[in-house]
Amino acid sequence: MNPSMPAWRVLIVDDHPIVRTGLAALIDAEADMTVCGQAEDFDGALAAMAELRPDVALVDLSLRGASGLELVKEAGRHGIPTIVVSMHEAPTWAQRSLAAGARGYVQKSEAGRTVVNAIRRVRARRIYLGDAMAQALLERRHGHHHDEAGVHVEALSDREIEVLTRIGNGLTTQQIAAELAISVKTVQTFRERIKRKLDLGSAAELSSMATRWVLERAD
Template structure:
């Protein structure tokens, strides 16, 4: 039986992913952590066979988390996970040391397939290319889960040749996190405390997001963010 550590900032995401493994006789949940620091505490005496890493940790950025974990637990396979399905974005994770990448907009079967393939320790890397934006994998696993929080990524490509295809691909990692927190009902003060920035900086992020997504008002931004979090807005 293989072990998996679920590492993600938001409880509802960890709870939803854990539900995918309840009926699996070949997997057991080694642990669940909301930060890299917590994950390291869980791995003090033993390492899991696979680490499912949500790209939204509050205490470390994306590629740094992957690189750190690959050094901390060299025998653990790492699957990075986020809502983005951009090929260049997934490649950034693989270059940093991840063994696979899966979009959280994938159907549960495809989500699990990616994890199974990576766990086989095949030569090379595995990236799940099958997505369904309107079918959030967490929503299909736990319809009544508490805490209406999502989860999100970080390191975003910046070169001119990597032009984004969809509006949300134009957002930086921090902007994407702010958008998600807005959609989960967090106030400016709450977002400020969570991320560790000033309220005025949060307001600046709001304005940048509105501009990049062509949203004319704060209410339009809030409406968009809520629809995105619950899976009604295409990413």
């Protein structure tokens, strides 16, 4: 670190207080970065970005009110770089995060020092990906990842994939609505769109396919 450079100001956006506290402790222990604020949802994050003007924002994908990917896009419009810190380990999420404008992707399962390294990489105007995720994306790009279901899922929107993931994790329509802060009717609409795009004929087929898709990416 160049001692003449000011500490980078970091905004943490996550709906779990314990996650925010843990990340803040890691960041504030470093001399070249400091936490300037925290937010738990999409609207709070937008307000914090406007008021605090952080140098970088750590963004969870699963936010109440809107997709974390939408926040990544909005932050980019205001010139604020973002690093996605997510529980999702499937390459699909890293790929979509980078496409939305994120400068890095960190899995929560390997956070710790990884977050600190990612922030420094982004400060140096580079993109951060963990070795395993970078390899997975490289294999996908070169066609070494043969996954017919994954190919079809690529046709879904970011929000539809969020709903599909929760269906695969066994959540009910009501639970999905509560987690995403949307109406039950909206979730039902997403379910119908997913069935149509994936050529599934029933709710049972949707549930089976979603469960299989989630389990395959947990291997």
